[in-house]
Amino acid sequence: MIRQCSHVIDLHTAAIHRTNLPQIRANLENQEAAAMATAFGAPVVVDAALREGSLRAEAERIDIPVITYEAGEALRFEPYAINAGVRG
16 A cells, blocks of 8 residues: 555564664665655664565655654653654
């Protein structure tokens, strides 16, 4: 169903018992994805290679810019991670 999207933001947490600082992962060679990553306003932006079969790779394959927001720990409601994501 991503073919119906103009842009994609994929939401992730860290693994169980691990915590991620709010961050954006994106293919910064894609100008629209880079603009989305900057506009999101997360404290960290990582230029991440595309992984074959991932949502990011499939979206970019059909020319839909995509970023991944990662923050917090799995199975937890962490206000700092939620607030940063909502602001983004």
